[in-house]
Amino acid sequence: MEIRQLHTFREVTRTMSFTRTAQALNYAQSSVSAQIQALEEELGVTLFDRLGRRVVLTGAGQRLLEYAEKILALADEALAAVPNHGEPVGLLTIGAPETLCAYRLPAVVNAFRSQFPKVDIVFCPSLNGVNWSTLLSDGLADAALSLSEPFHSSTVNVKFLRSEPILVVAAPSHHLAQLDNVMLEDFQTETMLLTEAGCPYRRRFIRTLRSAAVSPANILEFHSLEAIKQCALTGMGVAVLPQVVVQPELNAGRLVSLQVDGLEFNMATQLLWHKDKWISPALQAFLEMTEEMLGQIAAEEAEEQVKERQIEEKKAQRVLMAA
Incomplete structure (x- = not known):
């Protein structure tokens, strides 16, 4: 049983699709199928029921998922604990709705990947209305961004980033x-x-x-x-x-x-992470860069809006003077 196989297995449980898992992890679909098959043969169980193009997690798969989450979390801790000259490494899984994935996060991810090339990021575009506390408590994401009304939580850190x-x-x-x-x-x-x-x-x-x-x-x-x-x-x-x-x-x-x-x-764009989660160097870097960049973008947009209002006011004044 390899860490790589468990990582692929966990991603399949999120997407419920070998095709989408292959796209998310940059594997060939045959590689995803082979890794899952190898796990099933080693454990002697069926992890997924294949129903046409759909896959459904079996009871055995659900039990393995609980341990896979723990093993992968420990693996990330081990990677972070081993000296690497202070450079963040590992895998981050970030949950976010489509709006933020498509319109706010690309600039952040581009800058983050340039600065921390040894950190891989998997984004889970979440359905609106998702229970963020459950997502983070179950270890399905290291952090998340929400687009919602402001809220507070007893289990999740909530950082307001900008108004939308x-x-x-x-x-x-x-x-x-x-x-x-x-x-x-x-x-x-x-x-x-x-x-x-x-x-x-x-x-x-x-x-x-x-x-x-x-x-x-x-x-x-x-x-x-x-x-x-x-x-x-x-x-x-x-x-x-x-x-x-x-x-x-x-x-x-x-x-x-x-x-x-x-x-x-x-609505408010908010950055979320579980209060009990161990903050790896990679996650710390992502949280800091996301807060800094989205805050900076918001400030630049506000400044641009002020300039546009001033231009409109000057136009209106010229019209009045001409009249």
């Missing part, structure tokens, strides 16, 4: 885009393009509508931010998305942010 504005957007041709102000009641007859039911900002939006006794005529639910955005671009409906997701389209005039009376809210 949530916008209601539509194509410029949409009839609501022609209004200076949109009322909550206007959504009563609209088709809303929303993320899945567990998404924190969808919950907040629906809660606000319900408080005004508003129920949209149609709700189309997607598990893909890009799909929502593309549907909004066609004029199919009105979307609720983080500003970072739609900023390029707003800048290009392909989408319009609706000014909705009684609806203006932000």
